[in-house]
Amino acid sequence: MLATLLGLDHLVIAVRDLDAAAAEWRALGFTVSPRGLHSPHIGSANHTMMFGEDYLELLGVVAPQPHNEALRAFLSAREGLERAAFTTTDAAAGVAALRARGLAATGPVDFSRPVPLPDGGGAEARFTVFHFPREEAPAGLRVFACQHHTRDAVWVPTLQSHPNGVTRILSALVATEDPAGAAAHLARLIEGTARRDGAFHRVATGPGRADIAFAPRAAIAALARCAEEALPLEGGAGMVLPTRKPRPPALASGTAIIFEEAA
Structure with a gap:
């Protein structure tokens, strides 16, 4: 980094x-x-x-x-x-x-x-x-x-206390048809590293901090259980947030919010 x-x-x-x-x-x-x-x-x-x-x-x-x-x-x-x-x-x-x-x-x-x-x-x-x-x-x-x-x-x-139980950001999700290239671009900018995780290419940003994950819009829409057209073809599309109170994904302000049960 x-x-x-x-x-x-x-x-x-x-x-x-x-x-x-x-x-x-x-x-x-x-x-x-x-x-x-x-x-x-x-x-x-x-x-x-x-x-x-x-x-x-x-x-x-x-x-x-x-x-x-x-x-x-x-x-x-x-x-x-x-x-x-x-x-x-x-x-x-x-x-x-x-x-x-x-x-x-x-x-x-x-x-x-x-x-x-x-x-x-x-x-x-x-x-x-x-x-x-x-x-x-x-x-x-x-x-x-x-x-x-x-x-x-x-x-x-x-x-810092939220009724929905969210405690941090796990991942920022970015839509792109070239996830490998975009992840490599970010890794170069911050002197970090990128790794592949299925359809997602992730760049770690620091110990205990969220990663930034790049994937085709279809993969993010599937995770968010929303129509592809609700998300940009390229650009910031969503986030994964851990919660102690499981709840379905949501769309707010043009952003997909995936609530993941905290470990």
Whole structure:
């Protein structure tokens, strides 16, 4: 793995209507955080669903900004799993490492958002991110890295318990007709390794963290028990989440959610 990366940090689900998306995911048994508004130069807002070391983020545009141009382009076509973030220990060092390999990484970019706390108080969550080049998006999944400066303001204990029993992300699922090539592409970007698992080609992201799995849309649709047409032919298509309370797969915000019984 790239020296500054620890593994998958969170998955970004792009949505057009944050309120509707929050209600949709809450109805599936997730504890959804209050809306967070990012710094003005970022131009977006979010809701999160926090687990142990990782989380899901519902992300929407509130003001057009250069920083969210790619997000707006994605939403003009569809909603759904738009990108994956890795935890980085040093965003500036990550940018330098990628540029040394000839990859035109962008960043580091600093931003923040206020966090309402359960006791009625508030905190500020602060981040520094860098993005891999936009054209280096394996099977259309954009990737970036996030350095958390204020973990206690993001991983709030009361937000980490979910009625549906989900505790972490097991896999991010990406649809593509060339799963071997896409997995090799991601492995090259993060200096990781890819392995074949039936129809899926998986890239490990770090110890105890989710993998990213590439497969034809038909294979992901079969796992999600949904029509192929409900998922993109190429791009982020779904996720596998472990739960102590088994439940059938679901579709939310253009994303297939496979609930797998926790071991």
